[in-house]
Amino acid sequence: MTSPLATEAAPFGRVLTAMVTPFTRDGELDLAAAQKVASHLVDQGSDGLVISGTTGESPTTTVAEDGLLLSAVIEAVGDRATVVAGVGTNDTRHSIELAEQAKKAGADGLLVVTPYYSKPPQSGLLSHFTEIARAGDDTPVMLYDIPSRSSITIAEETYAALAGNPLIVAVKDAVGDLNRGAWLMRETGIKIYSGDDVVNLPWLAMGASGVVSVVSHAAARQYADMVAAVDAGNLPEARSINDRLLPAVKAIMNYTQGAITAKAALELLGVLEHRTMRAPLPEATEEEVAIIRDGLVASGLLES
Numbered sequence: 001m002t003s004p005l006a007t008e009a010a011p012f013g014r015v016l017t018a019m020v021t022p023f024t025r026d027g028e029l030d031l032a033a034a035q036k037v038a039s040h041l042v043d044q045g046s047d048g049l050v051i052s053g054t055t056g057e058s059p060t061t062t063v064a065e066d067g068l069l070l071s072a073v074i075e076a077v078g079d080r081a082t083v084v085a086g087v088g089t090n091d092t093r094h095s096i097e098l099a100e101q102a103k104k105a106g107a108d109g110l111l112v113v114t115p116y117y118s119k120p121p122q123s124g125l126l127s128h129f130t131e132i133a134r135a136g137d138d139t140p141v142m143l144y145d146i147p148s149r150s151s152i153t154i155a156e157e158t159y160a161a162l163a164g165n166p167l168i169v170a171v172k173d174a175v176g177d178l179n180r181g182a183w184l185m186r187e188t189g190i191k192i193y194s195g196d197d198v199v200n201l202p203w204l205a206m207g208a209s210g211v212v213s214v215v216s217h218a219a220a221r222q223y224a225d226m227v228a229a230v231d232a233g234n235l236p237e238a239r240s241i242n243d244r245l246l247p248a249v250k251a252i253m254n255y256t257q258g259a260i261t262a263k264a265a266l267e268l269l270g271v272l273e274h275r276t277m278r279a280p281l282p283e284a285t286e287e288e289v290a291i292i293r294d295g296l297v298a299s300g301l302l303e304s
Contacts, residue, residue, distance in 0.1 A: 004047065006082055011140055011169050011191060012109050013082045014210035015223045016048035017041045018055040020262050021069060023276045029065050033272060035076035040271045045220035048082035048210075049073060050111055052098075054149070055214055055259045058086050060278040063097060070105045078106065087136075088113035088144060092128050099135040110136050111172065113144035119151050122158045133167040141167050142212075146174035146195060156184065163188040172212045173203070182206050197249050201242040204230045214258040215249050218265045218301045244299055251295025260284050264292050268302060 006013050019041065022033035038049055051073050052058045052066045061069070066085070074083050085102035087110050089095045099110055112132050114125060133141045143162075147153040153175060162168045173181055174195035181192050185207060194203035197215040204211070204227060216223050222241055229238035252261040263275040264284035275283045284292065296302035 004080070006047075006108075009191070010209040012084055012142060012193070012210070013048035014227045015046050015216060015220055016050055016082070016084065016193065016210060016212045017046040017216040017220060018050045018053045018212050018214055018258075019073075020217065020259055020266065020272075021052070021056040021058075021061060022263075022272060023278060025274060025276055027276065027278055029061070029068060031068060031072040034069055034072050037266065037271055038073045038076045038081075041217065041220055042077045042081045045222075045224035046081060046216055047224070048084060048108075049077065050084045050086060050212055053086035053111055053144075054113075055262060056086060057259055057278055057281065060281075063094075063101065066098060067101045067105060070102060070107060074106050078108075082108040084109040084111050084142060086111045086113070087132065088115075090115035090118045092131055095128070095132045096135040099132050099139070103136050103139050107139060110139050110141045111144055112141055113146065114150040114152055114154060116150040122155050125152070125154060126158050126161055129162060129168060130165065133165060136167065138167070140169045142193065143168065143171040144174070144195065145171050148174065156180070156187075159184055159188045159190060163190065170209065173208075178202055178206050181208070197253055201226065201230075201238055204238070205235070214262050215245065215252050217262040218252070218269060218296055219245055219248060219299070222299075222301075247295040247298035248301055249295075251292045255291055256284065256288055257281055261288070261292055264289050265296060268293055268296060 022030040024030045051070050070085050085107040087098035145154045170191040172193045172195040191209040194200045194211040197213050200211045226238050226241045266272040267275045277283045297304045
C-alpha cells in the first residue's frame with residue numbers, strides 16, 4: 001500500500017491531492033462517493049492522497065468517520081497510491097487516538113499540522129510531534145507548517161531537534177519562504193512538499209520532493225507532467241504547464257476556501273453529483289461556480 005513513485009527522496013510520492021470528503025445531501029459521510037473521487041484522482045495522475053486534512057473538512061468529522069473514510073480510500077486505491085491520514089489537531093491526546101487508528105487501518109503516512117489556536121511554544125510543538133509520531137509506531141510522518149491558519153511557525157531549531165527522529169521525514173510547507181525551505185533541506189535533511197499550489201513550480205525547482213495540492217482535484221495529470229519536466233531538467237516545459245494552469249489556480253485558490261472550490265470543481269467535472277459541505281463552510285455559490293468553471297476552461301481542464 002504505497003505510491004509506485006515513493007522513494008527515499010520522495011517518501012510519500014510526488015503528486016498528492018489533499019482530498020475532499022464527500023457527504024450525502026443531508027450531510028452524512030458518503031463512502032461510495034469518496035471511493036469514486038479517490039479512484040478518479042489516482043487515475044488522473046495523483047500518486048498519493050491526503051485524507052482528513054483541512055480540505056477534507058477534518059474539523060467537522062468524528063474519529064469514527066475518519067477511520068471509515070481512511071479504510072474506504074485504502075480499499076479503493078491503496079494498491080496504487082500512498083494514502084496519508086490527517087491526524088493533527090490542537091489536542092495531543094486526540095491526535096494520538098487518530099494516529100493509532102490510522103496505523104491500524106494501514107495508512108502509509110500521517111499528516112500532522114501545527115496545533116492551531118492554542119499557540120504553544122516551540123517546546124510544546126516538539127513534544128506534540130514526537131508523541132504523535134510514537135503513537136503511529138512505524139508510520140512515517142509529514143508535518144504541516146501553515147502559520148496563516150495555526151498562528152505559529154515551526155522554528156528552524158525545532159526542525160533541527162526533530163531531525164533525529166527517523167519517523168518525521170517530511171513537511172508540507174505553506175510558509176512560503178523558499179530560502180528558508182532550502183536551508184531546512186540542506187541542514188536537516190527533511191523533505192519538503194509544496195503546500196500551496198501558487199508556488200508549486202518554484203518549490204519543485206528548489207528541490208522539493210513533490211506537492212500536496214488542492215488544484216490537483218482538477219489537474220493531477222498536469223502536475224505529474226510538471227514534476228516529470230522538472231526532473232528531466234526541462235524548465236521551459238515546466239513553465240509552460242504552470243502558465244496553462246494559472247487561471248485554474250487563481251479560480252480555485254483565490255476566491256474562497258479550498259474545500260469549497262475543490263468540491264465545485266469535481267461537480268463541474270462530473271466526479272461529484274453535488275458540492276455539499278458541512279457547516280461552518282457553505283457550498284460554493286453559483287457566482288463562485290461560474291468563476292471556477294471559467295478558470296478550468298481557460299486552463300484546458302474543462303470543455304466550454
